[in-house]
Amino acid sequence: MLKDKQIAVYITGGIAVYKAAEVVRGLIKQGAKVRVVMTKSATEFVTPQTFAVLTKQRVLVDLFDQATNQLVPHIELADWSDLAVVVPATANVLAKLANGLADDAVTAALLATTAPKLVIPAMNEHMWQAPATQRNLAQLRQDGVIILEPTVGMLAEGYVGRGRLPEVATIVDFIRHQVALMNGQLQGRTVLVTAGGTKERLDPVRFISNDSSGKMGYALASAAADQGAKVILVSTIHDRAIPAGVTLVQVESAQEMLTAIQQRFATLDVIIMAAAVADFRPATVAEQKIKKTTDNDRMSLSLIKNPDILKTLARQREQQVMVGFAAETQQLIENATHKLTEKQLAMLVANDVSKKDRGFNADTNEVTILRPHQAPEALPMMSKTALAEALIERILPLLP
Ligand SMILES: Cc1cc2nc3c(=O)[nH]c(=O)nc-3n(C[C@H](O)[C@H](O)[C@H](O)COP(=O)(O)O)c2cc1C
Secondary structure: OOOOOOEEEEEEOOOOOHHHHHHHHHHHHOOOOOOOOOOOOOHOOOOHHHHHHOOOOOEEEOOOOOOOOOHHHHHHHHHHHEEEEEEEEOOHHHHHHHHOOOOOHHHHHHHHHOOOOOEEEOOOOHHOOHHHHHHHHHHHHOOOOEEEEEEEEEOOOOOEEEOOOHHHHHHHHHHHHHHOOOOOOOOOEEEEEEEEOEEEEEEEOOOOOOOEEEEEEEEEEEEEOOOOEEEEEOOOOOOOOOOEEEEEEEEEOHHHHHHHHHHHHHHOOOOEOOOEEOEEEOOOOOOOOOOOOOOOOOOOOOOOEOHHHHHHHHHHHOOOOOEEEEEEEEOOOHHHHHHHHHOOOOEEEEEOOOOOOOOOOEEEEEEEEEEEOOOEOOOOOOEHHHHHHHHHHHHHHHHH
16 A cells, blocks of 8 residues: 555654654555654654664755755655655644744645645643644644544653554554545445454353454455545454544444444445354343253253344345355355345355365455356455455445
8 A cells, every 4th residue: 555655754853753763664664665854853862863774765854954966855855755744743843834834844845745744743741732732733634634643641751641642553554544545436435344253142251152353344444444435343353453544333242233233324335244143142141140050961052043134234225235245164156146146235255164274263365256147256365454455446336
């Protein structure tokens, strides 16, 4: 996604400057071409040498730098960039940007660039909450600047508050997502993705579930968000990092999942059911933990059928493009074709979960795509991230 993107990283003088080095590394690792501009204050924390070595490029600090072979170095850099990222952004630089000041290399280049601007502030909590800072942020948003807000956590001052720079991985993912959005083909669309195996409760501490890890669902949510869609991820797995641009709705059982979808169904353009929904659930849920009885070596469970989510939704369907997954261990194509027709799906992604290196829990998957009136399309084995992108690409032409 960031391959060959030309990103100017502007570094200003906050305590979090050291994290900017990791951000620059992360961007380069994803294939971006990075050049760095620093304020004089930023160089008090980390030397320009660090960034020069990481980027293999001169770092611009002095607006009147005579050593470059460029006549006007800050304009050359401003014109070169596809994207401008300010990380960390001080309260001081927010104030300057909001007012169009241009008294050093950072602010002059930022005023001169027409590239989209991402600003990632970090500061003391009171500096963040100060009316002047909030006024400047509101102005910057109004000017089209995208702000990734600081998080709550332990500040350099030794107490917990809002002002911390988000984690490096979050920042890199945010930048990647913003770049993806620039070419997004799902702008204005709402996509709901389900993920994970449902948990069907037996009692307060036990449940019946399956091996689904939610990886495919999370990858699909991320790929849809990268295309500019508003993405709702209805998931039973909540301990993974939420991809940028995705809203997580936590559910547990098949019934909860169905309710969560139905509440939003009318607003959806696409629904992708990547969750592994249990077909059956315990007929009763014990209010207290079920005790081990001493006089009986056997225990039987009575199960009742869960609602079939896709079948239920198919009856209410209007504009929604519905995509299902079929995890099979035998007669893959026959079983999947039956599901495609029965559930009136626009697409069915069939995978053979009997093999260890694909399907449930694996990082890779090998699937066959079925669509009505089309021959099955077998895709080669690939990462779930790559597969998610391939599937979203195939969903685009199905939208009305
Ligand atoms: C030790 C130290 C840490 C600082 N940390 C921050 C910070 O995290 N965020 C911030 O907005 N300002 C911070 N400041 C204040 C800025 O360095 C100061 O406002 C400076 O003028 C910013 O210049 P610049 O915006 O041109 O980089 C810090 C100052 C010192 C001395």
